[in-house]
Amino acid sequence: MAVTVVGTPTSNNTAAGTSNSLVTTLPAGWAAGDLAVLVGHLSGGSLNMTTPSGWTALPGGPWPVTEGAASRMYAWYRVLQAGDTAPTIAVNGAMTGGWEMVVVRDAAGVAQAATATASGTSVSLPTLTGVLAGSALVAVAHCRVASGTIPTGLSPAAAYTEVVDHATSRITSSANVRMDASYRVVGSAGSYGGEAITSDVTGSMVGLLVEVTAASVDATVAPDGLTVPVTLGSPAVDGTLTAAPDGLALPIAVGSPAADWATTATPDGLPVPVAVGTPAADWTTTATPDGLPVPVAVGAPTVDWSATVAPDGLVVPVAVGAPSTVEPGQVVHRPASGATARPSNGLVARPQTGVIARP
Numbered sequence: 001m002a003v004t005v006v007g008t009p010t011s012n013n014t015a016a017g018t019s020n021s022l023v024t025t026l027p028a029g030w031a032a033g034d035l036a037v038l039v040g041h042l043s044g045g046s047l048n049m050t051t052p053s054g055w056t057a058l059p060g061g062p063w064p065v066t067e068g069a070a071s072r073m074y075a076w077y078r079v080l081q082a083g084d085t086a087p088t089i090a091v092n093g094a095m096t097g098g099w100e101m102v103v104v105r106d107a108a109g110v111a112q113a114a115t116a117t118a119s120g121t122s123v124s125l126p127t128l129t130g131v132l133a134g135s136a137l138v139a140v141a142h143c144r145v146a147s148g149t150i151p152t153g154l155s156p157a158a159a160y161t162e163v164v165d166h167a168t169s170r171i172t173s174s175a176n177v178r179m180d181a182s183y184r185v186v187g188s189a190g191s192y193g194g195e196a197i198t199s200d201v202t203g204s205m206v207g208l209l210v211e212v213t214a215a216s217v218d219a220t221v222a223p224d225g226l227t228v229p230v231t232l233g234s235p236a237v238d239g240t241l242t243a244a245p246d247g248l249a250l251p252i253a254v255g256s257p258a259a260d261w262a263t264t265a266t267p268d269g270l271p272v273p274v275a276v277g278t279p280a281a282d283w284t285t286t287a288t289p290d291g292l293p294v295p296v297a298v299g300a301p302t303v304d305w306s307a308t309v310a311p312d313g314l315v316v317p318v319a320v321g322a323p324s325t326v327e328p329g330q331v332v333h334r335p336a337s338g339a340t341a342r343p344s345n346g347l348v349a350r351p352q353t354g355v356i357a358r359p
Helices: none
Strands: 004-007 019-023 035-043 065-067 071-079 088-105 107-124 128-131 136-147 161-167 174-185 190-192 196-214 238-240 251-253 260-262 273-275 282-284 295-297 325-327 330-333 347-350 354-357
Touching (some): 035 196, 071 196, 088 161
Antiparallel strands (some): 019 088, 035 071, 035 088, 065 071, 107 196, 136 174, 282 295, 325 330, 347 354
16 A cells, blocks of 8 residues: 555745744644654754654754755654644744645655755755655755745656645745655655756755655465565565465465475474465375374374384384373284284284284
8 A cells, every 4th residue: 555645734934034933734634643744944054943742853864954054954753643733843043934744644654764955956856775665755855045036936856746835935035945845656666866856046955855655565466376464664574374274374475486385383293294275185294103104184183103013013004093002911003994914823903993912
């Protein structure tokens, strides 16, 4: 299941550089469990933003990330909880700046983030390696203009869907910030990034790229046609089948080729090879007690393996579940079907009860 965007509220008002806090909003339709990425932008080299309560700084810092003397970016994230209210970002002085929030659903969490800076009309997003299929890549950038005209817009690469493009409300000839956010959902694992976000005006630019991984993916088809649920982001892990041949629970490694799997617990402690997908059947052990070949049914109860070669060289078949006993003056074998030939002196064949050897 891929990550989807719920909403992207933005600020548009920091007055005329007189405010020392930014009051944010949550998007309509957000729900508990959604993941929010919050980015703050500043024009002011000595100003700092305080992390809102309950929010965590994104990896990829240290924060703030700066370009030039006064272009600064902060970024945080939070898994939203029932009853949450929109945070307020406190600043340690009057500033010109802004914020945006990108809220996504069906996310497992933030996997990685990185930043890049540039002075000019474009900033290239950093490259993220090991991005997982189904992840959303959230790209955020700003262009701070020290003097001159504020940009009329920022443009992400074609692979990204733009959801935010706004500027501070302090539309003067200096110290303005234009901000942009976009995203894409990747269909295959690999390395991503390197695309440019461009401005129509030269300024101090900061770019951010965040990987938000998907909570899960649909079950895939595993070896021998068995369906194995796989959590996105887990490397070749073991999953347990809910139903296996003969009712045995078989551990199966995701991505392994069709092969024979050994059961973790076998009847009577005997190693019984079980092929995935084979029908219920009797299995013959490769090595049996005292060299006696004994067919063993999967699921047979625990038995006492004390059968030996009978007197006078007569081999007596022993059924699983029929233990041999030793009594004074005689050895009694009680197989399921008994001997098929009547032996000579000292031996009496009794098909229903076994062979009694009388020394």
